[in-house]
Amino acid sequence: MRNGVTPVVFDRHPEIGGLLTFGIPEFKLDKDVMVRRREIFTEMGVEFRLNTEVGKDIQMQKLLDEYDAVFLGMGTYTYMKGGFPGEDLEGVHDALPFLISNVNRCLGYERSEEEYIGVAGKKVVVLGGGDTAMDCNRTSVRQGAEKVICAYRRDEANMPGSKREVENAREEGVEFMFNRQPVEVVGENGKVVGVKVVTTALGEPDENGRRRPEVVAGSEEVIDADAVLVAFGFRPSPAPWFADFGIDLEQDGRITTSVNQQYAFQTSNPKVFAGGDMVRGSDLVVTAIDEGRKAAEGILDYLEV
Template identity: 45%
Template sequence: MAKQPMLKFVGIERDMPEKREAEERRADFREIYAEYADAKAKEQASRCSQCGVPYCQSHCPLQNNIPDWLRLTAEGRLQEAYAVSQATNTFPEICGRICPQDRLCEGNCVIEQSGHGTVTIGSVEKYITDTAWEEGWVTPANPSVERAESVGIIGAGPGGLAAADVLRRAGVQVTVYDRYDRGGGLLTYGIPGFKLEKDVVMRRVEQLEKGGVTFKLNCAVGEDISFAEIREAHDAVIIATGVYKSRDLEMPGSGATGIERAIDFLTASNRKSFGDTVDDFESGRMNAAGKRVVVIGGGDTAMDCVRTSIRQGAESVKCLYRRDRANMPGSQREVANAEEEGVVFEWLSAPKGFTSKGENVAGVMVQKMRLGAPDASGRQAPELIEGSDYVEDADLVIKALGFEPEDLPALWDQPELTVTRWGTIRAEFTTGQTDLPGVYAVGDIVRGASLVVWAIRDGRDCADAILTSFDAAPQMAAE
């Protein structure tokens, strides 16, 4: 009888891939975790308990068949493991790198609840797919039949690309329109390389091109092409723009030079990593080198900004967040990584204004807070502590307060495109169908700022719904 390859969590401890020392990783934008060796990946996968009700799977937005590909990995059947992983996830190597596993699959691992330490699901997922790329198992779309239907996708981020992949593999003609010069959206320009190296994203974009997806880049809808023209050119349209309008701070001194938006700062840094000429970086405006940096916010974007500032050579980096560590929305793993790299967190601290020296910002006026009664969301609401104000010196202030949707009905001259009271597009759950016939919407432009994995789920579900509508059309015409 073959030896049982699973259920080894009692004798084998949780072991993450080796993490580079903080001093070393501060100096570059490479990913901070090494790759598992084959034996280590098999060993860690073997810790899965193969439980009857896999909470890891039910708490994954994509419903990934995690226990199945963990078992196949433990048995050394990596090509099969990749096939199972790819069946539900368009970009498993990306999710393995940037998903907040501590809040999703790993955070709900049964053996974690029993005190044995969660299975390292994300790291094994990354290993499986990186191996698949190396071995040539990842192949472009090659549909057996080409279909006449055409779909236009506005936005080359994770939601749009996931939909493009599903549709193209079914033989649909797909064109992706994006305002930027490279595909990937947030994956390319919003997330730093130390979390997601850019060749990982670019090879997926290239694969989609090889599979027949047409990309029209540097193409801003409402400027270079109208939404009406896109609708006219395609049988269906998917809006997958994401949300890029930054929340702002209207307070004394907020107009000073040196107070910047997180998206602008991160985009400039990522463009620099590609080797682009970035005027705002060269001028010093978006360069933290030698500066006292203060980042305002407590989400994952704020973590990206503080850790990018460290790598650019900032003199000091501080993060202001109005609640405490336990109540911050960002990943606790990211906070720990940032602290190791030298970031200082000022908990229960909120800005009330800015000081200046001439036209340039010189400091952030900070007021200390305490947590009071829970607010409408159930989280403890921060309350001001009178007389606790002080000034935090700063040469560069980065606002990482989250994102809101742009006013697409106005920008695209589409008043019939209905939105919610938050400005997100009103779309049908699971299908993404909007109030406009043949127009769908997926990802953050529907949900508000959310996780990459949810955008992938939305893109895949929407593509399936469009395929169903295409298949039903001839029947309806015949009837």
């Protein structure tokens, strides 16, 4: 935009922002902030086509025919599983559908009552220790959960998210159980009644320097729960049509970029660029902004602007 290129944004959601609007709760980012951004970007000359999913409402081929370059910033939406028994019981939910359904209700985007995942009056156990887990904790509190317990497999010092949000969650009444690793979601008649955890002690650092949790023998206990929210992070969710357009992936499903080093964030299809979580794996908002800006520079170089 600032270099005279006219961008058109295709977004499957009814508002811009992706996870900023639909994933991050209002108590961290008021939704008016993104509405104001849409208005300002629109004034600057960016065109938004909302409720428009590429591959469904509009075809990628059409975009490649009509535009000089295409940037993909589609995020990572496959939920990590714990891989333990009971994850399919009634009352066990992945973090993101829970958070999205709450935002949809608050913003009036809910299409039917069944979409909403509510935990009012319930004993909630949140599994995970990152920012998404904190968002689940604090959304549960606001929905009126009877009790919210956050179980995390490392200690407090080794939590991956923002300390500020852990402190906010604690002030709002969330209880933390550190060094607890879930081994089973316990159910009765198909419904969740608790989470079986074992205590862990921190062992040697892994390849990233974070100390690896190891199980303490004989430490099993069951935490009562009527609802379990799983916030173990996200893996790539490549679209089925990537292969049709020669967009190559890494083994783990992330898009391969900067293949020939000439243009930053160019994919194996020279006209297609990509950045953010779908390239680097799930990460912070600010790293996605950084990659978006670098990819824009790559596109400008490619277009010889």
